[in-house]
Amino acid sequence: xxxxxPKVTTGSVNFLAPPADPKETLFHYTNxxxxxxxxxxxxxLARHTVQIENLRGKEQSVSLDTTGFQYFRxxxxxxxxxxxxxxxxxxxxxxxxxxxxxxxxxxxxxxDHTIRRRDxxxxxxxxxxxxxxxxHGDQTTISSVARVHRHLPEPEAIEALKRRFxxxxxxxxxxxxxxxxxxxxxxxxSVKREQDTVPIKLIYPDFEGELLGVKYSPDYKWKYLxxxxxxxxxxxxxxxxxxxxxxxxxxxHTAFEDPATPQDAPYRRSIELRALVFYN
Ligand code: OGA
Ligand code: FE
Numbered sequence: 274x275x276x277x278x279p280k281v282t283t284g285s286v287n288f289l290a291p292p293a294d295p296k297e298t299l300f301h302y303t304n305x306x307x308x309x310x311x312x313x314x315x316x317x318l319a320r321h322t323v324q325i326e327n328l329r330g331k332e333q334s335v336s337l338d339t340t341g342f343q344y345f346r347x348x349x350x351x352x353x354x355x356x357x358x359x360x361x362x363x364x365x366x367x368x369x370x371x372x373x374x375x376x377x378x379x380x381x382x383x384x385d386h387t388i389r390r391r392d393x394x395x396x397x398x399x400x401x402x403x404x405x406x407x408x409h410g411d412q413t414t415i416s417s418v419a420r421v422h423r424h425l426p427e428p429e430a431i432e433a434l435k436r437r438f439x440x441x442x443x444x445x446x447x448x449x450x451x452x453x454x455x456x457x458x459x460x461x462x463s464v465k466r467e468q469d470t471v472p473i474k475l476i477y478p479d480f481e482g483e484l485l486g487v488k489y490s491p492d493y494k495w496k497y498l499x500x501x502x503x504x505x506x507x508x509x510x511x512x513x514x515x516x517x518x519x520x521x522x523x524x525x526h527t528a529f530e531d532p533a534t535p536q537d538a539p540y541r542r543s544i545e546l547r548a549l550v551f552y553n
Contacts (some may be wrong), residue, residue: 275329275450276535278499282325284457284529286495287407289471289486290319299486300474304399307476316473316486318407325457325495325529335496337376337441341461341510341521342496345375348504354447354544360386368443368546375508376441380433380551384424388447391454391540404454404528404541410485410511411547412440412523413472417512419482421549439513439550444543445506452500452538454528458509459487460494461521470525487525499533511547 292299299316302308328335332344351363369381389402397403412420417440422430444456464470469490475482498505513522528541 275500275502278327278329279533280327282327282497282499282531282533283322284325284495284527284531285320285322286457286527286529287318287320288489289408289473290317291488292316292471298474299471300476301484302476304478307478314473319489321489323457323493323495325497325531327499328496329499332498335458335460337439337508337510338520339462340458340496341524342458342526343375343508344498344505345371345508346505347371349445352448352503354388357386360544364544365546369548372441372443372508372548372550376439376550377552378439378550379553382424382549382551383546384420384549385547386544388542388544390542393540404456404543406454406528406530408459408487408525408527410470410487410523410525411442411509412511413483413485414512414516415472416475416483417514423480424549433551434514437514437552440511441548441550442509442511442545443506443548444509444545446501446503447542447544448503449539449542450500450502451541451543452531452534453541454534455497455499455501455531455541456507456543457495457497457527457529458507459525460496461510461524463490463492463494464525465490465492466522485523485525493525497529497531509545 301314337343395401470485473486
């Protein structure tokens, strides 16, 4: 059983510092080799202390369409998360079914996953991913549409883009409860998407993506779930093609060092899957 944690905790959280020239294109290299001696990124971060509400006992008060994220309780059958092959063979199929069940989607295509094992002694590299300690959205509209073209055959991609689609991450702790460096998520209704976000070019070895940098606002309403267990998870909406104001389009999120973490808590381990989610 999770402990009776605090109702609210505090996080010192990194936001995008607004660039001096608002027209400047922001970029971020995904590894040191690509940067080739240049700076990894051409923007600064700004730290702010924020209040983060613990939704333990109120898990049902959030949803993909209102806040932009949604908690669930269901253990995965796959438990080892030892190799990419195993994860693709065993964890992807059950996760596709889970996402369909939770959203009512008719087709789900998982295109990526990231395992994070916190270790204060190692650098954040593609082999040793650490918790992401900066507020962001994983996709922009441009990169979301590009993902559909990238992962579906062309005739199908064009058809799929005529209907509602989303990008959703499925995040869950591995093996131990995540009291250490939990994930804070921001209620979409407290975000002004145009005003608060700036696209950042994400430069991979073989292609360019785009993520959303998020500037600070005192209006944000931050939430987390204290001590999430491997039997729990959260769906994080990164994009929705419905953009008429009726539903959340995305959820800013960040890992944070929680001052209320028990002294003996093991380092956080987690997996996030990234999925294209279609509705007929
Ligand atoms: C994500 C994400 C950060 C983390 O799941 O999209 O940004 O630290 N996760 O788990
Ligand atoms: Fe993310």
